[in-house]
Every structure is written in C-alpha cells, then in structure tokens.
Amino acid sequence: MSLLPFPFTAHFDPTNQQLLLSGKMRPESAAEIVDALKLVQQGLEKYSGVVYLNVKRLTHINMTAFAALSDVLTASCLAKPERKIVIITSSVVAWSTSLFETLAASQPNLSVEVYDSAFYPGQSFVEDETFIPILRTQTKMTWRHERELLPRHGLRSGLVIADICCGIGDFAALVQREFKPARLVALDHSVRSLEYARRVAADFDLQGIEYTYGDASQMLLRDNQFDFVTCRHSLQIFDRPEMLLRELYRICKPGGRVYITNEKNSHCLGEPHAETINWTYEEVAKLFAHFDMDVEMGPKSRHLLADAGFDAIKVDSFMVTNLDGDPQDFADIIEAWENVYAGEMAVRRGDSIEFIRRFRQGFKDHVFAALHPKGYAGWPIWAASGRKPL
C-alpha cells in the first residue's frame, strides 16, 4: 500500500486578504502543519479590517489540525479584537460549516459564511428552470454525433465513469442506457439541476446513477478511480479550466481517459445572412470573455489536455446543424441563446440598446437560416480526450 503524505495547500492572497486552505489536513501532530499555521498567523498579524479564511476547498480535517488552527485564530482574535475574521465554508463539504461554527461561537470577531455561488461564472445564467428544455434539446442534438464519437475516445460498456458538471443529467442518462457502465457518478454544483436529474432518472426507471452535489474544482471523489471521465461544455464556462482539468486528471485511473467538449462560438455559422450571424457570434465570444468564460476554447482542447499531463490525445470536431433532425429544435436553441445572451448577459454588462438590437439580429438571422427551406445553420463543437499515463 502506498502511503503518501496528505495533500493540502495553504496560500495567502493579499489582494483579497484571503487565506486559502485546501485538500486534506490529517496530521498526526500540529508540528506537521506548522508551515501552514505560520502562514495563517502571519496573514492575520499583518492585515486589518476583514481577513478571510477560505476553507471551501478543504475536504478533510482532523481534530488535531482543527485544534491547532483554532488556537491560532483564537489567539489572533484576542490580540486584535477590532479586526474581523470571516471563515468561508462550502455547503458541498457537509461537515465544514458545523465544525467551524463551533469555533466562531467562541469569538465575537469571528464568523462563518457559507459560499455557494460563482464556482462557475456562467452557472447563474443557466440555472433558471425555463432553460432546462433547451439544455435537453442541446444534448439531444449533440448526442447524435457523440454517440458515434465516444467509442473512438475509449467509451465502452462496463466502465467506471464519472460525468463531471453533469447539469440536468441527460447525458449521464444516455450513457447509462447506451453504454451500461459498471458504475456512473454524476456530479454538479446545482442542487436544482441534480433534483431534476434524479426525477428524470426515476421517471425513466434508470437505476444506478450516483448523483452527487459537488464542486468540480475540489471534488470529494477519490484519486484514480474512474476509467472514463466526461466533462462537457463546462471547462469553457469555468474561469480556471486548468484547475478543473487537474481534478479530472486526479480522479481518472492511470490508463483511463478524460473526455471534454467545448465550443468555438465565433464559428457558429449560417446561410443566408452569414455576415450578421458571424458578427453576433464574435460578440458572443467577447461577452463571455467579459464574464471570465472562454467559449472559444474548443480548438484549444489539445493544448489544455497536454498541459494537464494527458497523452494519446484525440481531438474531433463536429457541427450540429439544422439538418440534424427537426430544424425547429435548432431554432429553439438559438432563441434560448438570444434570450440569455442578449436579454440577460449583455444587459448585465451594461450594453446599449442599439448594441443589443444589433446583437439580437444575428440570432434572429441564425433562426431564419435554420428554418429556411434552403438554409443552413451550424454550431461547431470540439470533442477531445486524453489518456492519463500509466
């Protein structure tokens, strides 16, 4: 049995006056974590006002570490009663808030806040339940292509699979039905999406999918346990994709594969009205960039996977078009995009009415192209996978 030291990190971010502890802290004695404790102590001594102790990615702690940390915090609270310390926990880690509240109860200048949003900058835009039918339609249209591609990327029956950022769970349900995995874990950070996913699985009598509420950038899943890990359309809406990829790599077995899909929105196309459509989708890419999301990520997949340590990388691209089944499905997707991108995101960015009018026109022209008897409308997607070296 390989017994590696427990992986945890301690980091101080002076810009936000924030101490970050992450990973697993299970020392035999406080002496083993003395460097982390010193960092906490120095951060607290140096700064005034509010200092944040961010433990939302601290997945495990033992009472030895907790007591040592508590002693440092308590001493600091007593030494500087005017300075506030806010401990930021995550609802994903179910014990964390209760435990840190036992500490906060003892000091008036210590408090606990549960942090739940902004794991994904774009998540709030798509959590609205009215968006669910569109998400289902998107998966229905991409599945026609991915169903054929996935075996090329290593998916076959009997594997242990994780679908990370599973959303409403429709892809996981299709994989469960078509590829009969030995085990399938589906993780997302939206409680509402997971409730929907469980409901759909129950309605369809699909058993065996393990839905779990989690933060993809610090998962509670163990190392090296999945043969095939999927993460679709999510790296591109995460502000630190390399962090997410590191987690995907961690949970994948050596020899297993991680499969990702991403878009390049500026390459959405249509005829007629190619120019207005092209202009709008280039603006879509800029709009997402404003919110720290990169919807141009698709062709960068090979680079990202290589940098994350994967080998035997495979990259495919496919175009979802209005000719894939009912053109109205494609048109429905574009209309939903228009509502979210022009109706919400551009408004939140503070764009002018004139810009939004022009921005909407490209979507309307894309819908027109999709429904025109001689029209053609496309949405390009890159599917890539890499093997975790043995």
Place this chain on the structure above:
Amino acid sequence: MEGVLEEEAPSFDDHAFAPMVSLEMNTAMFKSRWQFCDRITEYLSDILGQGHSDPARYSNFLSIAANELIELAFRSTGEPGRISFSLYRSATFNRLRIAFPCEEAFGGKHTSARSSERQPVPGAGPGYLVMKSDGTVLLRDLATIFRAAIRIEKDGAQGIEIIADFPSAEDFQ
C-alpha cells in the same frame, strides 16, 4: 469517569444491525504508520456511503467522524494483539465498531455521547475538542456535529470497543 457523560448509556438495539464488512490488523502493523488511519477511514467511508442518495458527500461527511475515532484508537492502543474495524447497517443507522486491546479503558466501565446531550464546557476552547484523557469531550462534539451516538465500552478484561451509530438518512441540513 467525569462530567456529564457518567450516566448509563442509553439502550442501543444491537440486534437490528447486520454486518457489512470487517477489517482486522495486527496492532503493531496498524501503529507503524499514522497514514493507516486515513487509508482505513477512506476505505470504510466509501462503503458507508453506498446506499445514500449522495454517496460521495455522505462518505466524506462520515469520514471526518470515523477518522477521528480511528485516530483515537491509534493513540489509545499500545498493547500487542489485533484491532478490528467493522461496519454494520440497520434500517436507520450505519454503525462503525472498532475493537482493540487497551489496558486503560478510558478510566471507567463505559462512556457514551449522543448528539442530544450536548452541554457547554465552561472555559473550554476549541482545543478542548481534541482530547481529554478519557476522550469524552471529543466524543460529545463529534456526536453533535454528526448527529451520531457514540459509546466506548470495555471488551473483556483488556479490550476496548468504540461504537458509533450514524443516521443513514442524513440530509446534511
């Protein structure tokens, strides 16, 4: 034995529990590496997680308490012999039982803690959570946070049993 935990242990319906898995080690082997505590915890917690609607979170949740009890056993046993870690399941609870040789039976015939029994310890800072000589404060705080019933009992003349019952319908509220 001291303090609020001296009362008789509440009745535990031991007959309702079915065995799930048992792991036994030589105590010297167990004591040879601290990291065994973590490895055994994670192995057992994974199994405990199965059957819950969110296995990964439930497993992580229970692993914090289970690890503390396994570490308590690590620190408490020094006698030659064998240590066993066993899991049981009833309709409403998951049980972890750790049995090991130990001459000092935490100072008394038995100790128990239930989540409903929480009482403040005047002047006790968080460091107090870790251990008193009998481990009772640790148990009470764990019991509160994890809504568990935890007891420590003598097992024969030189043995100790730590038994923790965790609600299987944990909804993380």
